[in-house]
Amino acid sequence: MRAALPPALAPRVTALRLAEGTASAVLDVAGFDAVERERSEAALRDALAAVPGVRDVRVAMVADKPVRRILAVGSGKGGVGKSTLAANLAVALARAGRKVGLVDADIYGPSQPRLMGTEGRKPQARDSKMIPLAGYGGLPVLSMGNLIEDGRAIAWRGPMASNALGQLIDADWGDAELLVVDLPPGTGDVQLTMLQRHRPVGAVIVSTPQDLALIDAARAIQLFGQAGVPVIGMVENMAGYICPHCGEVSDPFGSGGAEAAAAEMGLPFLGRIPLDITIRRESDAGTPPAAGEGPVADGFAAIARRIATWLDNQSGLNLQPGRQ
Numbered sequence: 033m034r035a036a037l038p039p040a041l042a043p044r045v046t047a048l049r050l051a052e053g054t055a056s057a058v059l060d061v062a063g064f065d066a067v068e069r070e071r072s073e074a075a076l077r078d079a080l081a082a083v084p085g086v087r088d089v090r091v092a093m094v095a096d097k098p099v100r101r102i103l104a105v106g107s108g109k110g111g112v113g114k115s116t117l118a119a120n121l122a123v124a125l126a127r128a129g130r131k132v133g134l135v136d137a138d139i140y141g142p143s144q145p146r147l148m149g150t151e152g153r154k155p156q157a158r159d160s161k162m163i164p165l166a167g168y169g170g171l172p173v174l175s176m177g178n179l180i181e182d183g184r185a186i187a188w189r190g191p192m193a194s195n196a197l198g199q200l201i202d203a204d205w206g207d208a209e210l211l212v213v214d215l216p217p218g219t220g221d222v223q224l225t226m227l228q229r230h231r232p233v234g235a236v237i238v239s240t241p242q243d244l245a246l247i248d249a250a251r252a253i254q255l256f257g258q259a260g261v262p263v264i265g266m267v268e269n270m271a272g273y274i275c276p277h278c279g280e281v282s283d284p285f286g287s288g289g290a291e292a293a294a295a296e297m298g299l300p301f302l303g304r305i306p307l308d309i310t311i312r313r314e315s316d317a318g319t320p321p322a323a324g325e326g327p328v329a330d331g332f333a334a335i336a337r338r339i340a341t342w343l344d345n346q347s348g349l350n351l352q353p354g355r356q
Contacts, residue, residue, distance in 0.1 A: 039344035053087035055080040062095045063207045102211050104232040108248025110217040113269035114238045115143035118214035120322035124336035133208035136175030138216040145177040149318025162203040174200045201230050219255045227259040234264040241289030264342050265300035270307040303335040
């Protein structure tokens, strides 16, 4: 049986059970005041009571920590704009009212300090957990780039990189309910650690339209598929260059390749972002273009809406038969 829960409530509900006409669930109310707790409990009770066959509802409320979902942003190769998409996707989701944090898991080539305007700042710690920095617009962000000296190379073997990832994800993220994780390119140790220890709810794959990038993107998709992590869809980056002088559009990396590849693999196509000097200029300045107005910001917002819809559609949860 399935219970249709309100989208904002679904991530906080666990341990759904149905036995002998009694539906039970655990509701995480961390960060809620008394009114929010009462309203959320009532909404959950109403949703469970509406399931056919349910005669009684039992709800246990806990407040240990916020329930967080992880959204992985990956690519098969470097240089396709994955970090730029991750940063702007997080900003666009936050602008849409989501409680979002951004994790820069590209341990060896961290880009988020520049993209989010946190260069030269070091995170503090509380109770052995790191406290994320406030990036552009106050969005919480953590990156290895904020933990090492500027310009210093990170020469770590796999276990050290995996441990670093754990510290970033297990930080004190406050009330953030969704962590956008900017993965390194490829299918190495960091990706495997993410899949094994910090299972994402879904993944977004970024590629340019050219064949070489798409071949590597297919490998990343296969990795997520083998781990049972659903791929939400593909984004085509650097999809056409608009000349700022004459307005003519050219396609230095090809056109439509990622959309065609998504269709061939049976994946949703989430949208395309052009090769635009505005993105380069504003990203270098630490002001994500998704925070502004115009066609580029609209493109990021449209992709964010499609991903948010996918996340919300996970709200219909199975009531697992079991003993009380």
